[in-house]
Amino acid sequence: MRRLPLRVFDALVLLWIVTTLTFALIHSAPGDPASLLISPTATAQEIAHQRALLGLDAPLPVQYARWLMALLQGDLGTSLVLSRPVSQVIGEALPVSLLLGVTSLLLSFVGGVLIGGMQALRVGGRTDTIITIATTIAYAAPSFWLSLALVALATTGASRLGVPVWMRLPAFGLQDPAALATGFDAWRDLARHAVLPLLVLSVPGAAGVARYARQALLDAAAAPHVQAARARGLPTLRLEMRHVLRNAWSPLIVLCGLMLPGIIAGSVFVEQIFAWPGLGRAMMSAIAARDYPVVLGLTVAYAMVVIVSNLAADLVVQQLDPRRRAVVENGAATSEVSNTVPQGA
Amino acid sequence: MNGARPAAARRGTVVRTDARIRWAGGALIMMTLGAALFPLLAGADPSRIGDVLATRLVPPFHHDALGTWHLLGTDAFGRDILARLWMAARISLGVGVAGSLLAGAIGVALGAIAAWRGGAVERLILSLGDALLAVPRLVLLLVIAALWGPGLGVVVSVLGLTGWMSIMRLVRSDVLGVRVLPYVEGATALGIPSQRVLWRHVLPNALSSATVAITLGVGNAIVLESGLSFLGLGVQPPTASWGNMIAGGREWLLIAPWIALAPGVLLIVTVVACTLIGDALTRPATRAS
Numbered sequence: 001m002r003r004l005p006l007r008v009f010d011a012l013v014l015l016w017i018v019t020t021l022t023f024a025l026i027h028s029a030p031g032d033p034a035s036l037l038i039s040p041t042a043t044a045q046e047i048a049h050q051r052a053l054l055g056l057d058a059p060l061p062v063q064y065a066r067w068l069m070a071l072l073q074g075d076l077g078t079s080l081v082l083s084r085p086v087s088q089v090i091g092e093a094l095p096v097s098l099l100l101g102v103t104s105l106l107l108s109f110v111g112g113v114l115i116g117g118m119q120a121l122r123v124g125g126r127t128d129t130i131i132t133i134a135t136t137i138a139y140a141a142p143s144f145w146l147s148l149a150l151v152a153l154a155t156t157g158a159s160r161l162g163v164p165v166w167m168r169l170p171a172f173g174l175q176d177p178a179a180l181a182t183g184f185d186a187w188r189d190l191a192r193h194a195v196l197p198l199l200v201l202s203v204p205g206a207a208g209v210a211r212y213a214r215q216a217l218l219d220a221a222a223a224p225h226v227q228a229a230r231a232r233g234l235p236t237l238r239l240e241m242r243h244v245l246r247n248a249w250s251p252l253i254v255l256c257g258l259m260l261p262g263i264i265a266g267s268v269f270v271e272q273i274f275a276w277p278g279l280g281r282a283m284m285s286a287i288a289a290r291d292y293p294v295v296l297g298l299t300v301a302y303a304m305v306v307i308v309s310n311l312a313a314d315l316v317v318q319q320l321d322p323r324r325r326a327v328v329e330n331g332a333a334t335s336e337v338s339n340t341v342p343q344g345a
Numbered sequence: 346m347n348g349a350r351p352a353a354a355r356r357g358t359v360v361r362t363d364a365r366i367r368w369a370g371g372a373l374i375m376m377t378l379g380a381a382l383f384p385l386l387a388g389a390d391p392s393r394i395g396d397v398l399a400t401r402l403v404p405p406f407h408h409d410a411l412g413t414w415h416l417l418g419t420d421a422f423g424r425d426i427l428a429r430l431w432m433a434a435r436i437s438l439g440v441g442v443a444g445s446l447l448a449g450a451i452g453v454a455l456g457a458i459a460a461w462r463g464g465a466v467e468r469l470i471l472s473l474g475d476a477l478l479a480v481p482r483l484v485l486l487l488v489i490a491a492l493w494g495p496g497l498g499v500v501v502s503v504l505g506l507t508g509w510m511s512i513m514r515l516v517r518s519d520v521l522g523v524r525v526l527p528y529v530e531g532a533t534a535l536g537i538p539s540q541r542v543l544w545r546h547v548l549p550n551a552l553s554s555a556t557v558a559i560t561l562g563v564g565n566a567i568v569l570e571s572g573l574s575f576l577g578l579g580v581q582p583p584t585a586s587w588g589n590m591i592a593g594g595r596e597w598l599l600i601a602p603w604i605a606l607a608p609g610v611l612l613i614v615t616v617v618a619c620t621l622i623g624d625a626l627t628r629p630a631t632r633a634s
Contacts, residue, residue: 018476136617137613151598152605265482302484
């Protein structure tokens with residue numbers, strides 16, 4: 001593909017703008033991380049010494065240049081609070097967030113397309129109306145509220161309803177506190193712990209996708225060539241698969257890339273409530289401790305994930321649908337969908 | 346097809362005839378009235394803490410030890426949850442509307458300038474927007490709210506500063522569409538200054554999609570505010586917001602789940618109402634065709 005290098009260059013420029021903005025943002029905030037690290041009775045001289053140790057005494061452009069040079073070599077700096085490389089902090093938290101994010105993205109997408117497809121097949125009927133009401137409500141439920149509701153349901157709710165103990169789901173953590181399970185049992189334990197967090201992220205996600213997929217499929221089905229094919233007497237299944245779904249695919253793939261910020265936002269709350277040691281939790285504790293390098297590193301990591309996945313979605317769409325090539329290149333395909341995608345919590 | 350009629354006229358009909366608008370609008374009006382009137386009628390200050398032991402953790406539909414009946418029960422300090430919900434509605438609805446309007450104002454101004462000026466100014470505004478869109482909005486909100494210290498003013502400003510990008514894009518493309526219309530050329534030919542053409546003649550005709558986006562943004566802003574307040578970075582207690590009420594109920598979740606769950610219901614109703622209005626405005630029911 002000829003345009004690929006150009007697109008990658010654009011993405012890199014975007015990433016540079018994001019990192020610069022974040023750097024400026026964080027360093028213009030009030031408050032001094034050096035004073036948080038040493039005893040409150042420290043003299044001005046000791047604080048100055050601490051600032052020099054952390055490299056905070058240099059002029060801001062110098063600090064920025066140092067940070068950017070290190071970043072180019074893959075060095076995100078050292079955590080002020082944990083005294084460990086930021087890349088290590090991110091590396092440890094990333095698998096947890098990926099497990100949560102990727103699984104729920106897949107569940108939302110597959111579930112949403114199936115639900116939306118079912119609605120599109122019987123549009124205007126009672127089932128369609130009921131599902132529309134259900135998806136509108138589920139899509140509006142904030143993830144932190146949904147988390148608490150599910151925790152209440154899985155704990156006190158389950159015991160009031162007399163659900164047998166072996167069937168109850170753990171409400172917190174990533175594994176059994178004793179961590180005795182090995183092999184297959186360890187995986188089963190992880191899966192049991194993952195049910196509630198995945199539900200919290202996938203139910204609103206699937207509802208959002210369903211709302212969008214229903215409309216995308218209906219739009220594709222209303223196209224003249226589909227009506228012509230129907231008039232020609234093509235079998236329904238073949239019609240839906242070959243002519244409707246194929247044309248609805250591109251907006252759905254773009255949507256998949258654009259859903260990511262919503263899933264990331266949700267996972268911040270989910271990790272906080274279910275005590276999963278992922279990126280969101282690392283972000284919250286770094287913010288609380290004013291750990292600048294970690295906050296910066298995590299923001300860059302989040303931006304990278306979003307930029308790369310949008311790029312990937314665009315490229316996949318170009319491969320799937322030659323007509324899109326011209327459109328996607330000036331960014332129209334992305335902005336057309338972006339106004340309908342949840343950015344919320 | 347509806348497309349033949351002008352957008353503004355179509356929207357007028359939609360507002361009168363669409364059932365979604367009637368239901369959602371009704372719910373929002375009730376919510377606003379409740380927020381405005383209930384605390385006035387209730388008399389006592391809903392944040393006041395009285396005889397804690399006699400009134401704390403009363404379940405919904407029960408009387409406390411002093412004989413007062415509570416529709417939604419009381420919280421850990423014996424405060425009536427219904428009364429606090431309506432106090433919180435003032436903050437949550439107010440912050441949502443203010444945040445979304447601020448985002449709208451920034452987006453309209455930047456979008457109009459980008460389209461009108463073009464060149465380097467346009468590229469600068471567009472790449473700033475792209476950069477902000479590349480960071481998940483919640484992450485941006487967290488970083489800004491945490492570093493500048495939580496509070497009402499900060500929450501409204503960060504909602505505005507992180508929400509203008511999509512509105513800017515809409516206004517920009519609408520202005521680009523309107524500026525090539527003959528009457529704009531006519532106005533320019535009559536010698537009206539360029540700035541005045543933009544603000545008086547072009548912009549008012551390029552706001553319809555932005556208006557819808559701002560309406561949709563209210564629901565989003567309310568959810569984000571409650572999320573921030575839930576994490577302790579938004580509205581601070583004792584000022585009640587739906588988010589910090591849910592946060593306050595979290596530690597009582599296992600013995601008094603109603604404290605955390607009740608505010609979520611109002612939150613969901615509000616957001617559903619905003620979504621329905623947005624749906625009806627962007628995708629009018631096709632009965633008329």
